[in-house]
Amino acid sequence: MAVKPHFAPNHEVDVPRKAKLSQAIAHGGQRCHWCGEDPLYVAYHDLTWGRPVQRPRELFMKLCLDGQQAGLSWITILKKEQNFFEAFAHFDPHQILKMTARELSQLKNNPGIIRSQLKIESIVRNSRAYVGFLERGEHFGEFMWSFVDGRPSPRTQRPPTKIPTQTKESEAMSKALKHHGFNFVGPTICYAFMQAVGMVNDHLVSCPSYGPCDELAMGFRFSKLPDAPAQLGQHVIAAQNLATLKP
Helix, strand or coil, rough: CCCCCEEECCCCCCCCHHHHHHHHHHHCCCCCCCHCCCHHHHHHHHHHCCCCCHHHHHHHHHCCCHCCCCCCCHHHCCCCCHHHHCCCCCHHHHHHHCCHHHHHHHHCCCCCCCCCHHHHHHHHHHHHHHHHHHHCCCHHHHHHHHHHCCCCCCCCCHHHHHHHCHHHHHHHHHHHHHHHCCCCHHHHHHHHHHHCCCCCCCCCCCCCCCCHHHHHHHHCCCCCCCCCCCEEEHHHHHHHHHCCCCC
16 A cells, blocks of 8 residues: 655745745746756755755655665656655665565565665665664764755855866765765765755756745754654645646
8 A cells, every 4th residue: 555645744944835936937037957847857946956954864865865866867766756755664764674675675676766776775774874873872964964064055156067066065975974884975966965955055046946045045054853754845746736837
Protein backbone atom coordinates (compact mmCIF):
# COMPACT_ATOMS: atom_id res chain seq x y z
CA MET A 1 0.00 0.00 0.00
CA ALA A 2 1.38 3.40 -0.95
CA VAL A 3 2.54 5.64 1.86
CA LYS A 4 0.69 8.94 2.01
CA PRO A 5 3.20 11.78 1.55
CA HIS A 6 3.78 14.16 4.43
CA PHE A 7 3.67 17.84 3.55
CA ALA A 8 4.89 20.57 5.86
CA PRO A 9 2.06 22.90 6.86
CA ASN A 10 4.50 25.24 8.57
CA HIS A 11 7.78 25.14 6.68
CA GLU A 12 10.65 27.45 7.63
CA VAL A 13 9.83 29.61 4.62
CA ASP A 14 6.86 31.70 3.56
CA VAL A 15 5.61 29.48 0.73
CA PRO A 16 3.81 31.53 -1.94
CA ARG A 17 0.40 30.33 -3.07
CA LYS A 18 -0.79 29.75 -6.62
CA ALA A 19 -1.97 33.36 -6.88
CA LYS A 20 1.47 34.68 -6.00
CA LEU A 21 3.07 32.42 -8.58
CA SER A 22 0.63 33.62 -11.21
CA GLN A 23 1.29 37.24 -10.26
CA ALA A 24 5.05 36.80 -10.55
CA ILE A 25 4.65 35.34 -14.00
CA ALA A 26 2.22 38.06 -15.05
CA HIS A 27 4.75 40.71 -14.07
CA GLY A 28 7.07 39.35 -16.72
CA GLY A 29 9.83 38.08 -14.45
CA GLN A 30 12.14 35.63 -16.16
CA ARG A 31 12.90 32.53 -14.14
CA CYS A 32 16.32 30.96 -13.99
CA HIS A 33 16.62 29.15 -17.31
CA TRP A 34 17.58 25.78 -15.83
CA CYS A 35 14.04 24.88 -14.69
CA GLY A 36 12.61 25.00 -18.20
CA GLU A 37 8.84 24.55 -18.49
CA ASP A 38 8.27 21.22 -16.75
CA PRO A 39 5.57 21.95 -14.11
CA LEU A 40 7.37 20.00 -11.38
CA TYR A 41 10.71 21.65 -12.14
CA VAL A 42 9.08 25.10 -12.20
CA ALA A 43 7.35 24.44 -8.87
CA TYR A 44 10.62 23.25 -7.36
CA HIS A 45 12.34 26.41 -8.57
CA ASP A 46 9.55 28.71 -7.35
CA LEU A 47 8.78 27.10 -3.99
CA THR A 48 11.85 25.25 -2.77
CA TRP A 49 15.20 26.02 -4.40
CA GLY A 50 17.19 28.65 -2.55
CA ARG A 51 14.88 28.91 0.47
CA PRO A 52 16.63 28.22 3.80
CA VAL A 53 16.01 24.80 5.32
CA GLN A 54 17.14 23.99 8.84
CA ARG A 55 15.22 20.86 9.87
CA PRO A 56 17.97 18.21 10.21
CA ARG A 57 16.17 15.30 8.57
CA GLU A 58 15.11 17.42 5.63
CA LEU A 59 18.73 18.46 5.18
CA PHE A 60 19.65 14.78 5.38
CA MET A 61 17.01 13.84 2.80
CA LYS A 62 18.17 16.56 0.42
CA LEU A 63 21.80 15.52 0.78
CA CYS A 64 20.90 11.91 -0.02
CA LEU A 65 18.83 12.92 -3.05
CA ASP A 66 21.62 15.14 -4.36
CA GLY A 67 23.93 12.16 -4.11
CA GLN A 68 21.52 10.16 -6.26
CA GLN A 69 21.93 12.80 -8.95
CA ALA A 70 25.57 11.90 -9.60
CA GLY A 71 25.89 11.33 -13.36
CA LEU A 72 22.21 12.19 -13.95
CA SER A 73 20.06 15.29 -14.38
CA TRP A 74 18.29 16.75 -11.35
CA ILE A 75 14.88 16.54 -13.02
CA THR A 76 15.34 12.75 -13.15
CA ILE A 77 15.71 12.66 -9.37
CA LEU A 78 12.99 15.22 -8.82
CA LYS A 79 10.45 13.08 -10.65
CA LYS A 80 11.39 10.14 -8.42
CA GLU A 81 11.50 12.11 -5.16
CA GLN A 82 8.20 10.82 -3.78
CA ASN A 83 9.17 7.25 -4.70
CA PHE A 84 12.46 7.64 -2.82
CA PHE A 85 10.53 9.06 0.13
CA GLU A 86 8.30 6.00 0.26
CA ALA A 87 11.02 3.43 -0.49
CA PHE A 88 13.36 4.73 2.22
CA ALA A 89 10.94 5.06 5.15
CA HIS A 90 10.40 8.81 4.76
CA PHE A 91 14.16 9.21 5.10
CA ASP A 92 14.07 8.17 8.74
CA PRO A 93 17.70 7.07 9.29
CA HIS A 94 16.75 4.73 12.15
CA GLN A 95 14.16 2.91 10.03
CA ILE A 96 16.51 2.72 7.05
CA LEU A 97 19.10 0.98 9.22
CA LYS A 98 16.44 -1.56 10.24
CA MET A 99 15.81 -2.58 6.63
CA THR A 100 16.81 -6.19 5.99
CA ALA A 101 19.27 -7.30 3.34
CA ARG A 102 16.34 -8.73 1.40
CA GLU A 103 14.40 -5.46 1.53
CA LEU A 104 17.43 -3.55 0.30
CA SER A 105 18.03 -6.08 -2.45
CA GLN A 106 14.43 -5.73 -3.62
CA LEU A 107 14.96 -1.99 -4.09
CA LYS A 108 17.09 -2.81 -7.13
CA ASN A 109 13.83 -3.92 -8.79
CA ASN A 110 11.98 -0.73 -7.89
CA PRO A 111 11.59 1.34 -11.09
CA GLY A 112 10.55 4.37 -9.05
CA ILE A 113 14.08 4.99 -7.76
CA ILE A 114 17.61 4.87 -9.15
CA ARG A 115 18.35 1.15 -9.25
CA SER A 116 22.05 1.40 -8.54
CA GLN A 117 23.49 -0.87 -5.86
CA LEU A 118 26.08 1.76 -4.95
CA LYS A 119 23.49 4.51 -4.61
CA ILE A 120 21.13 2.36 -2.56
CA GLU A 121 24.00 1.45 -0.26
CA SER A 122 24.94 5.11 -0.09
CA ILE A 123 21.63 6.04 1.56
CA VAL A 124 22.15 3.28 4.12
CA ARG A 125 25.71 4.42 4.75
CA ASN A 126 24.61 8.03 5.10
CA SER A 127 21.88 6.97 7.52
CA ARG A 128 24.51 5.31 9.69
CA ALA A 129 26.61 8.48 9.59
CA TYR A 130 23.58 10.62 10.51
CA VAL A 131 22.76 8.40 13.49
CA GLY A 132 26.38 8.82 14.52
CA PHE A 133 25.73 12.52 14.99
CA LEU A 134 22.81 11.75 17.28
CA GLU A 135 24.80 9.24 19.29
CA ARG A 136 27.54 11.81 19.85
CA GLY A 137 24.97 14.38 20.94
CA GLU A 138 25.66 16.55 17.89
CA HIS A 139 23.09 18.38 15.77
CA PHE A 140 23.29 17.59 12.05
CA GLY A 141 21.64 20.86 11.03
CA GLU A 142 24.06 22.91 13.09
CA PHE A 143 26.97 21.00 11.56
CA MET A 144 25.80 21.61 7.99
CA TRP A 145 25.07 25.30 8.50
CA SER A 146 28.43 25.82 10.22
CA PHE A 147 30.12 25.93 6.81
CA VAL A 148 28.42 29.27 6.16
CA ASP A 149 28.58 30.43 9.80
CA GLY A 150 24.90 29.72 10.43
CA ARG A 151 23.45 32.10 7.86
CA PRO A 152 23.24 32.27 4.06
CA SER A 153 26.37 33.54 2.35
CA PRO A 154 26.24 37.15 1.09
CA ARG A 155 24.91 37.29 -2.46
CA THR A 156 27.34 38.13 -5.20
CA GLN A 157 25.60 39.28 -8.36
CA ARG A 158 26.98 37.44 -11.37
CA PRO A 159 25.86 36.26 -14.79
CA PRO A 160 24.74 32.63 -15.26
CA THR A 161 28.07 31.68 -16.80
CA LYS A 162 29.86 32.78 -13.62
CA ILE A 163 27.85 30.75 -11.11
CA PRO A 164 30.34 28.24 -9.64
CA THR A 165 29.89 24.49 -9.43
CA GLN A 166 31.87 24.31 -6.19
CA THR A 167 33.40 26.69 -3.65
CA LYS A 168 35.85 26.51 -0.78
CA GLU A 169 32.84 26.09 1.54
CA SER A 170 31.48 23.13 -0.44
CA GLU A 171 34.96 21.62 -0.53
CA ALA A 172 35.21 21.91 3.26
CA MET A 173 31.73 20.44 3.67
CA SER A 174 32.56 17.53 1.39
CA LYS A 175 35.77 16.74 3.26
CA ALA A 176 34.05 16.87 6.66
CA LEU A 177 31.09 14.74 5.53
CA LYS A 178 33.41 12.08 4.15
CA HIS A 179 35.31 12.12 7.43
CA HIS A 180 32.06 11.33 9.24
CA GLY A 181 31.28 8.43 6.90
CA PHE A 182 29.01 9.94 4.24
CA ASN A 183 29.56 9.24 0.56
CA PHE A 184 28.35 10.61 -2.78
CA VAL A 185 29.11 13.99 -1.23
CA GLY A 186 31.76 15.49 -3.50
CA PRO A 187 32.31 19.28 -3.61
CA THR A 188 30.00 19.72 -6.63
CA ILE A 189 27.19 17.73 -5.01
CA CYS A 190 27.68 19.70 -1.81
CA TYR A 191 27.43 23.01 -3.65
CA ALA A 192 24.23 21.91 -5.39
CA PHE A 193 22.93 21.02 -1.93
CA MET A 194 23.95 24.43 -0.56
CA GLN A 195 22.13 26.19 -3.40
CA ALA A 196 18.97 24.16 -2.86
CA VAL A 197 18.71 24.60 0.93
CA GLY A 198 19.35 28.33 0.83
CA MET A 199 22.92 28.49 2.10
CA VAL A 200 23.54 30.64 -0.96
CA ASN A 201 21.08 32.48 -3.22
CA ASP A 202 22.04 31.68 -6.79
CA HIS A 203 18.79 32.79 -8.40
CA LEU A 204 19.46 35.30 -11.16
CA VAL A 205 18.75 38.87 -10.09
CA SER A 206 16.13 39.08 -12.87
CA CYS A 207 14.34 35.99 -11.50
CA PRO A 208 11.08 36.55 -9.53
CA SER A 209 12.43 34.22 -6.83
CA TYR A 210 15.59 36.24 -6.26
CA GLY A 211 13.95 38.92 -4.08
CA PRO A 212 11.97 36.57 -1.81
CA CYS A 213 15.01 34.34 -1.28
CA ASP A 214 17.19 37.36 -0.59
CA GLU A 215 14.72 38.61 2.03
CA LEU A 216 14.59 35.19 3.66
CA ALA A 217 18.39 35.05 3.69
CA MET A 218 18.70 38.46 5.31
CA GLY A 219 16.34 37.48 8.12
CA PHE A 220 17.64 33.98 8.62
CA ARG A 221 19.59 32.82 11.65
CA PHE A 222 20.12 29.13 12.21
CA SER A 223 18.36 27.66 15.23
CA LYS A 224 18.40 24.08 16.40
CA LEU A 225 15.18 22.33 15.48
CA PRO A 226 14.33 18.86 16.82
CA ASP A 227 15.08 15.66 14.96
CA ALA A 228 11.55 15.54 13.56
CA PRO A 229 10.30 13.46 10.59
CA ALA A 230 11.23 14.75 7.15
CA GLN A 231 8.50 16.12 4.92
CA LEU A 232 8.27 16.43 1.17
CA GLY A 233 8.62 19.93 -0.21
CA GLN A 234 5.64 21.99 -1.27
CA HIS A 235 6.73 21.75 -4.90
CA VAL A 236 5.50 18.15 -5.13
CA ILE A 237 1.86 19.03 -4.57
CA ALA A 238 2.08 22.52 -6.09
CA ALA A 239 3.23 21.15 -9.45
CA GLN A 240 -0.29 19.94 -10.16
CA ASN A 241 -1.62 23.50 -9.82
CA LEU A 242 1.31 25.13 -11.57
CA ALA A 243 0.75 22.94 -14.62
CA THR A 244 -2.41 24.92 -15.35
CA LEU A 245 -0.59 28.28 -15.46
CA LYS A 246 0.65 29.77 -18.70
CA PRO A 247 4.01 31.59 -18.45
